[in-house]
Amino acid sequence: MGTHSHHHDYNFSEQFVFTGRAKTLSLVAIVVGVVAIAFGLLSSDHIMVERTYANLLLMGYYFTCVCAAGGFFLAVQYVTQSGWSSGLIRIPQAMASVLPIAALLLLVIIIGGLFSHNLYHHWYAEGLTDPQSPNYDALVAGKASFLNAPGFLIRQVVFMGSYSICSWLLAKYSYNEDMDGSLNSYKKSFKLSALFLVIFGFTTPIWSFDTIMSLEAHWFSTMFGWYNFAAMWVSGLCVITLIIIQLNKRGYLSWVNENHLHDLGKLIFGFSIFWTYVWFAQFMLIWYANIPEETVYFYKRWEPEYKPWFWINILINFVAPVLILVNRDFVRNRNMLAFVCILLLAGHWLDYYIMVMPGTVESHRGFGWIEIGAALGFVGLFSFLVLNKLSKHALAPAKHPFLEESLHHQI
Amino acid sequence: MSNTKYIIGSFADPDEMMDGIDRLQANNIGIYDCFTPMPIHGIEAKLGVRPSRLPIAAFCFGITGTMLGFSLLYYTMTYDWPMNIGGKPALPLPNFVPVTFEVTILLCALGMVATFFFRNHLFPGRAPRVMDLRASDDRFIIAVDARENTDHEKIANLLKEAGAVEVKYNERKYVSYE
Numbered sequence: 001m002g003t004h005s006h007h008h009d010y011n012f013s014e015q016f017v018f019t020g021r022a023k024t025l026s027l028v029a030i031v032v033g034v035v036a037i038a039f040g041l042l043s044s045d046h047i048m049v050e051r052t053y054a055n056l057l058l059m060g061y062y063f064t065c066v067c068a069a070g071g072f073f074l075a076v077q078y079v080t081q082s083g084w085s086s087g088l089i090r091i092p093q094a095m096a097s098v099l100p101i102a103a104l105l106l107l108v109i110i111i112g113g114l115f116s117h118n119l120y121h122h123w124y125a126e127g128l129t130d131p132q133s134p135n136y137d138a139l140v141a142g143k144a145s146f147l148n149a150p151g152f153l154i155r156q157v158v159f160m161g162s163y164s165i166c167s168w169l170l171a172k173y174s175y176n177e178d179m180d181g182s183l184n185s186y187k188k189s190f191k192l193s194a195l196f197l198v199i200f201g202f203t204t205p206i207w208s209f210d211t212i213m214s215l216e217a218h219w220f221s222t223m224f225g226w227y228n229f230a231a232m233w234v235s236g237l238c239v240i241t242l243i244i245i246q247l248n249k250r251g252y253l254s255w256v257n258e259n260h261l262h263d264l265g266k267l268i269f270g271f272s273i274f275w276t277y278v279w280f281a282q283f284m285l286i287w288y289a290n291i292p293e294e295t296v297y298f299y300k301r302w303e304p305e306y307k308p309w310f311w312i313n314i315l316i317n318f319v320a321p322v323l324i325l326v327n328r329d330f331v332r333n334r335n336m337l338a339f340v341c342i343l344l345l346a347g348h349w350l351d352y353y354i355m356v357m358p359g360t361v362e363s364h365r366g367f368g369w370i371e372i373g374a375a376l377g378f379v380g381l382f383s384f385l386v387l388n389k390l391s392k393h394a395l396a397p398a399k400h401p402f403l404e405e406s407l408h409h410q411i
Numbered sequence: 412m413s414n415t416k417y418i419i420g421s422f423a424d425p426d427e428m429m430d431g432i433d434r435l436q437a438n439n440i441g442i443y444d445c446f447t448p449m450p451i452h453g454i455e456a457k458l459g460v461r462p463s464r465l466p467i468a469a470f471c472f473g474i475t476g477t478m479l480g481f482s483l484l485y486y487t488m489t490y491d492w493p494m495n496i497g498g499k500p501a502l503p504l505p506n507f508v509p510v511t512f513e514v515t516i517l518l519c520a521l522g523m524v525a526t527f528f529f530r531n532h533l534f535p536g537r538a539p540r541v542m543d544l545r546a547s548d549d550r551f552i553i554a555v556d557a558r559e560n561t562d563h564e565k566i567a568n569l570l571k572e573a574g575a576v577e578v579k580y581n582e583r584k585y586v587s588y589e
Binding site: 289408 | 452453497498499503505506508509
């Protein structure tokens with residue numbers, strides 16, 4: 001037996017066939033989502049319209065974050081010259097290719113919400129910065145050099161545009177690699193990844209300040225950006241893992257086995273703890289210092305209608321993954337890992353819910369057809385776009401320089 | 412009866428050592444242990460090595476640290492001399508989390524290192540003992556217990572057929588770095 005054997009029976013040119021139940025269900029989910037959102041937006045009750053916008057923002061942001069996490073995953077793998085992941089890299093590539101569409105959708109939601117005053121009205125309304133106006137808000141006026149509509153929109157376009165271009169190009173280079181087989185694509189990917197990580201690292205906190213934190217414009221937290229980054233990265237990893245497990249069960253990706261899933265599981269475990277670390281660091285300092293302008297955020301979330309969910313958030317996103325994924329046999333078990341991924345994806349929906357709702361619909365929160373409909377619609381859209389992209393290319397990057405290392409990955 | 416305790420097959424190539432393990436096992440010759448300068452994938456499964464119990468030790472040390480850290484805080488901050496700090500309760504649980512967490516990590520890490528040293532007979536001031544000096548350098552070693560497997564000639568031949576560059580008959584189990 002050789003440790004560097006080059007004999008294997010894998011069919012690297014195999015392609016995902018996107019038909020049947022997966023296609024039907026994702027299309028049905030899209031239709032359900034479109035109907036629910038249309039009903040919500042056309043409602044005569046202005047609270048219902050605002051709640052629909054809040055849900056659109058929640059799911060649009062979640063969708064964009066998961067796709068951006070696909071691009072971030074690629075960049076991290078290229079920069080660290082990782083070999084273990086090369087066999088499964090087509091899945092984050094499909095997610096990264098969908099990022100431009102997700103970003104465009106979120107931009108439409110943000111612009112619609114901003115100019116219809118359903119979102120961001122805490123800092124974007126008539127007279128907020130005019131000392132003569134009865135609406136004058138000194139705190140918002142002090143932040144106006146940053147929180148103003150043109151600056152906000154320019155930042156959204158520049159940030160999401162740069163993530164989209166880099167992610168899309170990273171996937172594109174790898175698809176090109178299949179054709180020409182040279183190292184050029186890999187070298188270009190390496191350089192672009194380094195650039196992308198610098199842009200991404202410096203701008204994602206500001207992006208989350210803009211998109212989510214500014215919903216409650218009086219409040220600020222420098223931890224908020226990393227808190228959002230952790231949520232993005234954990235949910236992105238869960239989606240990658242879940243897609244791999246589903247493909248595996250249908251006989252695809254036979255070269256991706258429990259060793260690769262173990263590594264993904266370890267990342268999910270580690271970054272769930274990181275998420276908790278950042279969440280707790282933000283919470284504890286504010287709780288201890290007890291300064292009114294900071295505690296207002298948690299005060300709202302400790303109102304009776306939010307408090308149970310506030311604690312369930314920690315239970316799902318910290319306690320559950322730690323207790324389950326600490327066990328080696330559980331991480332290597334496909335069904336158990338898939339269960340944790342689904343739990344965490346639901347958990348981070350709740351996490352975003354607790355970030356968005358108290359700043360938008362406040363006490364008029366609810367969990368009804370609009371929440372379920374919007375979530376279903378975006379899950380359907382994501383599944384349709386990603387699986388469609390996945391079916392366009394071979395499931396293995398056959399010319400990836402480290403593919404052989406991935407086949408022999410063992411931990 | 413010879414005084415040979417262990418037969419040492421010394422290989423220059425990991426693939427040849429793996430082949431040597433296969434040949435010995437095909438002839439029902441038990442292998443005492445293998446020593447390699449770098450990790451070899453799949454060798455644990457081939458030799459039937461049981462998974463390490465270090466995580467269990469780590470958990471025990473960690474939970475001890477959790478209790479120790481929490482007890483320290485509880486005794487000093489809540490029981491012995493409660494103080495009003497910023498109007499917070501005498502048992503401010505969120506504030507206890509960082510210290511409890513750090514003591515858990517500290518005891519877990521130190522305990523694992525201590526367990527590892529204890530298990531491998533590595534104590535301060537003691538020269539480490541190994542079965543072959545070059546196992547930590549450039550050789551891949553298979554050690555066979557010569558008392559249990561009496562056909563020494565056959566063992567040596569199997570090792571040489573697999574590509575062993577040297578076969579040694581050691582009368583003592585360990586050689587010391589001294």
